[in-house]
Amino acid sequence: MAIAIFLLFVVLVLAVSFYFARKTQSAGNYFAAGGKIHWSVNGIAFAGDYLSAASFLGICGMIATVGYDGFLYSIGYLAGWIVALFLVAEPMKRMGKYTFTDALDMKYNSKGIKLAAALSTLIVSICYLIPQMVGAGVLVEPLLNLPHYVGVIMVGAIVITIMATAGMTSTTYVQFLKGGLLIIFSTVLVVAVLVRGLSTSPDQGGEVPFHEYQTVELADLPGAAVATTIEAAGHEFVKVARDGDSSWWMQTESGALQEIQWETKTADGRDLVNGKPAMQGENELRQVSHLVQIAGVKGSGARSKNLSPFKFLSLLGDKDTVVQRWKSAKVMDGSDNVTLYYPVLTAGNKIMRPGIKFKVQGSPMERLDFISLMLALFCGTAALPHILIRYYTVPSPASARKSTIVAIAAIGFFYILTLFMGLGAMTNATINPVTNNMSAPLLARSFGTFLFAIISAIAFATVLGTVSGLIVAASGAVAHDLMDRFAGLNMTEKGKVRAGKIAAFGVGIIAIILGILFRGMNVSFLVGWAFAVAASANLPAIIMILFWGKTTKQGITASICVGIVAAIGLFLISPSMYPKYGLPAEAAPFPLMNPGIVSIPLSFITLVVVSLLTQKKTAA
Amino acid sequence: MLHEPSAQAGKDNAADYKMRLGVKMFIFYTLFYVGFAAINVISPVLMEKPIVFGMNLACTYGFALIIVALIMALVYNHMCTKQEGILNTDESQEVDSHPSKEDK
Known part of the structure; x- marks a missing residue:
């Protein structure tokens, strides 16, 4: 049954893609769904884009193993939408065409901005792609009894098929379906957790005898x-x-x-x-x-048994x-x-409070690390290229605003559910000790094969949808920003769509390779990094172009470059990475796990300083 | 090729109002968010204290950050929509959907 439900989802996704393929003839349709998506559909599609493997698998897994610390990601990710709604949504819609590079470059028509913003889009998208592909492999292993690499190749092949057919329109409707189903079935799972309640000898509804460790x-x-x-x-x-x-x-x-x-x-x-x-x-x-x-x-x-949400949390706390x-x-x-x-x-x-993973009672540096993470999460959302391009799929700035509000409602509700799903896995003996990524699907399995199959299929569709969105963003950066605008190839509409599809194929292949190479890495790990890179590279440019009249094209270009280099560079010399080189974490030259608290202000300062230094040239 | 929006929008006379309102609401929410981070690093034990329906401060504040975000979003939309109705007359009303030539 699990395989049948899973295959049904895949067929449904492909059917939606082929259906919308007929409508994709222009670049506007391919990269921005023709700007005709209704705001309510776009809002749920936002949720579909945003609730990636990191949210469903990563956050639930982290809450399952370290409790409330995992929920901090939910809070930070959701709070980031406030930046998107109040500061970014409508102006981005007004200024851009297909990509966020368009918005940054609208006033300047600068080659430097085009190149820097396109590279930033590619880098952030690839950082975000890796954990999604790893998540696909993790899901397929227990569901279909297939090796990890098969899952990664399956996702890659399906996404390339989607991108080679319909582009942003199909991606939007796939995200809409997936986002809606994810929220509905996560609610079902949480209700089941509350009805089952808490026990000191959880036996998964009588299916798995409780093992008492002696x-x-x-x-x-x-x-x-x-x-x-x-x-x-x-x-x-x-x-x-x-x-x-x-x-x-x-x-x-x-x-x-x-x-x-x-x-x-x-x-x-x-x-x-x-x-x-x-x-x-x-x-x-x-x-x-x-x-x-x-x-x-x-x-x-x-x-x-039969606990209310409040009782469940108060007993655990x-x-x-x-x-x-x-x-x-x-x-x-x-x-x-x-x-x-x-x-x-x-x-x-x-x-039930922060402290197990993030040492808020530790040294000043450990506390700073916590603040750095919260800053990156807050600032990252409004700077993610695959989120920003969704503002171009709706007809008007007001629709961009309304779709963001629908997204906040859907995503906020889902993030509240993550706390219950994660704690449900923690209290029901449903955590794989090797990797916590599968905690939510394994929790669903403790309620029967049907729920497990549905949840796993939705999780797989989650990966599919997010990867599709990321590949649209990356292919837009290559075909529209780099080839058409930066290189000045002046492609025809059909040529641009063809270039976008070829770019999507290339990025899809890269994603497959990286997904196999990064097997075993926690899916939240690289997503947190992608947020820091996006927040450092893109957000200062977006904010300053909107709110500071003295911003220059040189300032924007420098800010993006410094943001990328600082966020990636500091991360590579951080305690997160040193053990992966076989070196002790204590030897890392940069003491923080998350570079946001340094790289984000540095990018802002760079923009201000370079803009001030280049005022005369711009005026002339 | 010049940059143009994917869908044409007319002049929005409420744009300045919306920007000012957005900045004010952003500052308010940011302070609320900073308060959460500050309690965690200054007095994390305070987060254990039961506040509402037996839930501790960590859960209550965490949920509040999510719920307040939604309430503020709805208030923002209501006020923006109202001002758009007042300030955007027929001549200068925001145009909703005009597909560009290339999309036809």
């Missing part, structure tokens, strides 16, 4: 002996040999052994899960995370509620690579 003394295990002891992530892990087998345990403060899970990659290439050969459906890591205590009530029988979360640590056992997955207990009041 704490034992070594003496309680006949014939057992400690083979190895390793310290990792501040904990002591013990390898116990018994009857020819071996198992890993975590040593508690009292010296007892806490049951954990582990994966081993042996030197001869075998994959083991909990000491036995890994086998899909037969021997996999158990899904994890559940409540140990609910508002002071302990024991396997503690349970609260109680200081006497305890959650068993899971972490991981990588260790070397001789020549074997071992990943240990171990439980930690966290009080509910700590789960």
Whole structure:
């Protein structure tokens, strides 16, 4: 059934594309849907564009593992729409034609602005594409039992087909369908979570027996002996040999052994899960995370059903509620690579406020990092090229405004749902300990195959829709901004559409390759970066051109270039990236995870300084 | 090729009003958002305090940021639409949809 529903969605998406293909003959239709989309449809399509894999998979996954810290992304992403509505929506619609480069360049007709803005569009779009493609692979693995790369290629092939046929019109209607369905079925999932309530022994509606992790003394295990002891992530892990087998345990403060899970990659290439050969459906890591205590009530029988949303949150936020979360640590056992997955207990009041991921009680630098993230999220939305181009699909500035309001309503409601979906996964033992990206679909599976299939298919359509929007933005940058405007090729309408389709094909291929290469990377990780790049490169130019009369073309070009270089450069030398180079995070020259707090003001300052320095030239 | 909007719009006499209103509402919301970030870094423990229906301040403030955004958006739209009706006379009314020649 899951496969049938999934295929039905894909066929539906393609049918919509082919239907609208007949209407796509001009560049105006291909890049901006002819500017004829109704504001209400465009508003939901905005939601479809915006609620990407990062929102549905990434945020829910992050809330599932670190609680309220994940919800900060929801708040920041939504708040960014205020910038879009109050400052950007109507002027962008008035000034632009197909791309946001048009809007920036309207007054100046500058080659520098065209090149810088087009490159910025390409870079931000590609940063945003990678996690979407990775998300596609993550979804396909459990749904269709296909390898990750197959999922990535499937998305790429379908999106290229869409882009080669209908462009922005089909993308808009695909986004409309997907955005609407995502919100409807996420609501169904949240209602199901509230009806099921909270339990200290979640058994997924009786489908999956609850596994209670044991704490034992070594003496309680006949014939057992400690083979190895390793310290990792501040904990002591013990390898116990018994009857020819071996198992890993975590040593508690009292010296007892806490049951954990582990994966081993042996030197001869075998994959083991909990000491036995890994086998899909037969021997996999158990899904994890559940409540140990609910508002002071302990024991396997503690349970609260049919909760209101407020009661659900207040019980979870109680200081006497305890959650068993899971972490991981990588260790070397001789020549074997071992990943240990171990439980930690966290009080509910700590789960339900910032602090687990973002160290708001930490050092001044850690607090600054939190502010930097909140700034990038706030400023990033109104600077995302694939969001900005949607302002050109409606007929008037007033329609741009109204569609933004519909988007705020739809996206805001969905983001409230993310908190319940994430916490639902956290309390129902539906988190894959290897990756939290699948938490929301796995939560849906705990309510039956139908909901799982629908939610997964919508999530897949989410990726499809967002990738389509990003590729339209990127192909517009190549065909319209670079080839037609910057290079001055003066293409015909048909030529521009052909160039856009070829560019879409090229960007689609690049997206497939990057999606395969970046397998395993958290989908929220690169999206946060894309926001910082967009906010640094594009927002200062957009805001200053609207509100500061002394802005010059040189100022805009310099600001975009500095914004891109600063955001990417600082990110590459940040503690986020250093471990990926095999270097300790502490050695990173730039101490913040998120570059926004430096790169955004730097871009603004550059624009002001260069504009002031080039006033005379402009006047002359 | 010159830059032109994808759909032609006539003169909008309410544009200045809308811009001023937008800036004021943006500043108000930004301060509200800054307040949230400030409490988190200055006194994060305050976020644990139950406020409404047993929900803590973190949840209450987080939801408020989302709901207030929507309320302000609706108020903004109402005021803008009203001013457009007053200031845009028949001669200078915003033109809704005139597809460019190339789209025909």
